[in-house]
Amino acid sequence: MSATDEPLRLAEIYRFLAQSMRYPESSWFNDDFLSVFKELLVQLEWHDHQKALPAKITDAILEDIQVDYTRLFINGIPHVIAPPYASIYIDGTLNSTTADKTREYFRKHGFDITTNEFPDYLVTELDFMALLEDEKEGSSEEFLRFYFRPWFDKFRDLVLDEGHVSFIKSAVELIDFFTRNETEADSEQAA
């Protein structure tokens, strides 16, 4: 899709948010990416979020984001704040039963993981939901409700409470928005 007026698809959004939560490197975390990210915030009328982002990506800004990403999600001092894995929040450890069940769900729907990452990794789950939405709009609802949201709130709160960098916090809030459990009534009320 080009920068046109075509309607946005949830699959694209999930894929974009998955990209946003990968380790920020100059190969993709650049001014173009930032432009799309900001425009999404504008469309949502999240103007405070949009204003808090840098005008351009410089080396120093990239490093600040990398440092905060490492502290929040990889290995941090005083400790890793918000490991982006469902198992941590549900079972208290990495790659546990929750990860197994997640992978089972992937397989049940004809998918499987392709990387060295655990199945319950935030980015992997967003990628999966994007694929489901590609196949049929609305088909990610069950996964979202029973697999994704049960852990995501705790993760989100940790990032919002302890994150230092606006970009990461905004990305997590965007994920929160686009993965909320919504009923038809919610939509009607909003309309």
Add this chain to the structure above:
Amino acid sequence: MAFNLTRRKFLQTASLAAASVPLANVVTAQAGVAKSPFTPAGTMADKTAVGGICEMCFWRCQLVGKVRDNKLMKLEGNPKSIDNGKSICARGNAGVQLLYDKDRLKYPMKNVGKRGAPKWKRISWKEALDECGAKLSATVKNHTAKGIALFPHGASAVYPMQYLEHTVGTPNVSEASFFQCRGVRDYAWLTTIGTGPGENVDMANAKVILGLGCHFGENVHVSHAKRYLKGLENGAKLVIVDPRFSASAAKADIWVKIKPGTDTAFLLGIMNYLVTNNKYNADFVDKHGVGFDEFKDAIAGWTLKKASKECDVPVAQIKEVAELLAANAPNVSVHPGRFSSWYGNDFHRGRSLGCLAGLLGAFGVPGGFVKGKGPKGIGKVGWPAGHEHHKALHREAGIYKQSPAGTPTDLIRNCAITSKPYPIKSCVIWGQNPIQTIPNQQKTIDMLMQMDFVMCVDVMPTDITMYADILLPEASYLERFDYIKTGTQWDFNDKHQQYISARMPLIKADFERKDQVYIVNEIAKRMGHEKAIPVQSMEEMIDKRLESTGLSIKKLIAEDGIHLQPGKDPYGVAEDFEVQFFNEELVEQGYSGAPTYVPTPEVPGGYLRLLSGRSPLHTFNRTQNNVWLHNGMPENPVWLNDKVAERLGLKDGDRVSMTNSEGVKSETTSHVKVTPGIREDCVFMAHGFGTKNAAMTVAKDAGIDDQKMCTILAVDPETGCSGMRNNFVKLVKA
């Protein structure tokens, strides 16, 4: 923010047309999920991965892994093992938790903050290796290879150690497993019987087992424990010499509640008693003893009365032990111990143990000191010698002439801090946590702070990693090839067999963890040593080393991970075997030729001597963050004598901190275990607790770090090994 907006509504109305590029164009990563053939639940059968060799401790039991869907579910002893058999200990079982510990290092990281207060940034392997190569090269250029220090530990550290020692050429290598553990024992026995002792006593077939400071049951090494328990089952008498009612003392026929630091006096008293009363094995001594007359003269003053006074042990009990040993000689296991860095007078304790075994003729006989006859022919593959050759600091200074391989730790540390006799400006730390291994933590920190470059390679963010500039995540023992383990059946009374096994991964490494060959080879390329690289992978290393045995990784896998072959009777003593009761070489080096007692400092008034040791659930600091083991033993209780507790107003379970005689305070607390099972002049706690690095979320502040309390550094004059039990503490109710 738009109120009550839902994503459905948003998607119907929003457009990103104002963005500089389409949304899809900025999504560059491949999805982590893809279409795959349908896999019904429950169809992923368990597989048994063979070839595991544990490294939750150094005993290295043989393992198999139960793997389901590329995930390690459970570890078990390899049923084919004639060493540990199907058994593994609590720590061995808990290896699964190490594998999936959320605090484990995952990616290479650069410290963009300060040493000691790091701010980590994930970087690529290329960037990390480029920096390591450039910084180490700069140090060599500016200061020669002597400008690099290495603190290695564990099987994976052998390859980098060989590279830095042989090819790069630094002599500044110090292993805690030698200088803060068993080095002094090894060299004491080497100068007594010509070989390091290991733990090669045939306890399974002994009539008496003598353990001096041995904590069998608190140190759990499976085949070693089997020997010990089999000996007890068979009716062996057990003598345990320990200031504390340890797990072994609880099983002992005689518990000698000795005054700390006087062990050598105790042994000299026994040996003199045996000699003066002709209760030693004269035939054996005549045939195999060297310098017996000089030895006899040197220990002549050690009457039972003198030993009793020095050791605070009744004359009758020392005599009872001596008589028991004599009556059951030669089938006596005089255990050499392992961790021996106690009081700075430890060389002579080790020599005394070897000489006592000699007096009893307890070599090469059932129950005595017996080395198994393991397989021959395992080849060596290593890094070639480079251009630089430097003498180690102690060789230059003409001190510590019985030092183990490497350089005594404190010499490296002092040299780095003072730049005398030369600067040491880069530090490589591989699998060791010197904050918790070397006495006087502040000096270790001072050493690190003056470095131009510090790199750490580890699996966990231990305390020392807080001082790294570059921190590299290593594949664990469950995820890599490396160590070749050989040996025999544990009970020499069973059919004689030999085994050969090699460590193989039971599971692939997650994230970006790499093995030692990858890391070292890449650094070597950047330091101009590409042509010297001996192997391209650990698999190649193992296959080359196994070649002359006719084995290979492939063949070992086909044999369920362990190759068995007929063994040989290990009993008997070579004609030329010697026990150096008096060692002339030591005299030439300026040391005492006979075992000699050197008193340790007395406990200052109001203080208690701090003793430390093992716990069955932990291997020091290495296992502290393992949640299964932590739940079994979350902190290290402070053993305190009941009468002393009453005087101090402390009750069982009270929380205390510590202050040592030099005013250093513990940063954390632990609980008191009030017991009559420890002498009044000391306290005891398990070593390795009280982690400072908050990145170890389970271990952080759990229990007291005994090493922080060790600021008085005793150094064994023969070997340069540390003595860590000459530190004294007060307990402060928290």
